[in-house]
Amino acid sequence: MEKGKITGLIVVLIFIGIIAYFFISSRSATQEIPPYVTGEMRMMYEWAKTPEGKGLLEQIPCYCGCKYAGHKHTAHCFWNDKGNFDKHGITCSVCFDIAKKTKEMHEQGKDVCEIRKTIDKFYEPNKQLGTETPMPAGCES
Secondary structure, eight states: OOHHHHHHHHHHHHHHHHHHHHHHHHHHOOSSOOTTOOHHHHHHHHHHHSHHHHHHHTTSOOOSSGGGGTOOSGGGGTBOTTSOBOTHHHHOHHHHHHHHHHHHHHHTTOOHHHHHHHHHHHTGGGGGGSOOOOOOTTOOO
């Protein structure tokens, strides 16, 4: 092949790659739980999207280091601020554990202050990785 044809082919392939990237990216911004998320994980995603679950998880820090990905609290591990699915919760046992403990404690009648203190204490060794989630109103720090 001639050098000009190869350069042209490379340009076309790059252009196709860019178009494919934007097509795939736009399709991944979904407000639905993908079908491959099943069982207990699916239940956690469903709960994290309810006003109750979202409201609680927005007050609980995550201690896996996802703050470096822009997360502000545990709710972001499951859904972003626009309500779009975030796959991070699927791949991270810390995020899942925090959400599961939060849900269980809430179902046991614990208030957000007790839940927050329990989670913070348990993950104290990972404090430097925690999201900078403000303390819930009315809770002592």
